[in-house]
Amino acid sequence: MKPREITAYLDQYVIGQDDAKKTLAVAIYSHFQKVAMEAASTRQNLTLAKSNILLVGPTGTGKTLLCSTLAACLKRPFVTADATTLAQSRFVGDELEALMQRLLEQAGGDIERASCGIVFIDEIDKLANPGDPERAGAGRSVQHALLKIMEGSLIRLSDGTVIDTRRMLFICGGAFVGLEHIMANRHSYGFIGTTSDDDGQLIDRLNSRIKPTDLFEFGLIPEFTGRLPVVARLKSLTREDFVRIMQTPEDSLYRQFQQLFQLEGAELSIGPAVFAQIAELALEYKVGARSLRGIFEELMTPVLYALPDDPPGTRVHFHSLFAPPQKTTGEQRG
Ligand SMILES: Nc1ncnc2c1ncn2[C@@H]1O[C@H](COP(=O)(O)OP(=O)(O)OP(=O)(O)O)[C@@H](O)[C@H]1O
């Protein structure tokens, strides 16, 4: 798939985050180009440096969603793991082996396919936790184990097959709470005139880049941060994003509830004011799009409670979050 096709697919499910989508799409496209080049090359042992990716953004803005959507569209072996689970496990090596086993299963047992698959490791920021020395130690050893497989190593599975991670693409994700603060305190480049258009924009982009040193200051070990050259940042979602998230994706909350109503032979409609009110509330909760479902459920529960007793053909319309919905039955409509 070309980068544009990848972003077009992502757009169906993930609202906004255009920069992160582009970065991801380009990195993934180039990764598979490199894999193909390597395969076509006559030179033995030609290895192209891979560009593992770090996804950074506030909670509930779509990091995990982006990756699971990617997994669905790429038709490549794709596995996900959670860094916190890795850090809690007594034997990181065993966990990573199990991860590779899953990748191999995803590839239908084809070692060649599995060895150019994609591995997503979520909650990577939880590996950096100063304070508690025991957990910090566990976090560090997971980073060491990860950096080895990210760089490329041979992993022997329980049945004796050996899988080479040299050509796998690794995507790491994390919210990195407090990173903004670290970035705000560092020196920025300001030596090129900020007056004229393009230069200013480039400088802004460079300044807003997350650097390995920022991640180091956050608490990740330098060798690890150095192996994540591509950083994609997700933005906080706006009120308008929330309104779109509730309605536009194919599996949006609104559609999901409309389908629930349909199962009861009823019909659900929600006025624009309600979406705006929900978005406003969600903004206050500060957990990104995650709070939308809770608010929706709260709104719907009383109606869903009574709905199975209502006559078929009932229409339910919400015009405000703070007023009971209007209900009309088939008879009332005449
Ligand atoms: N950009 C988005 N477009 C559509 N839905 C979104 C978006 N961001 C978040 N959501 C919704 O919010 C839920 C939570 O998002 P997701 O799991 O991707 O958050 P996250 O960025 O991984 O957060 P965390 O750092 O807490 O893990 C998703 O299941 C999805 O329904």
Ligand SMILES: [Mg+2]
């Ligand atoms: Mg997540």
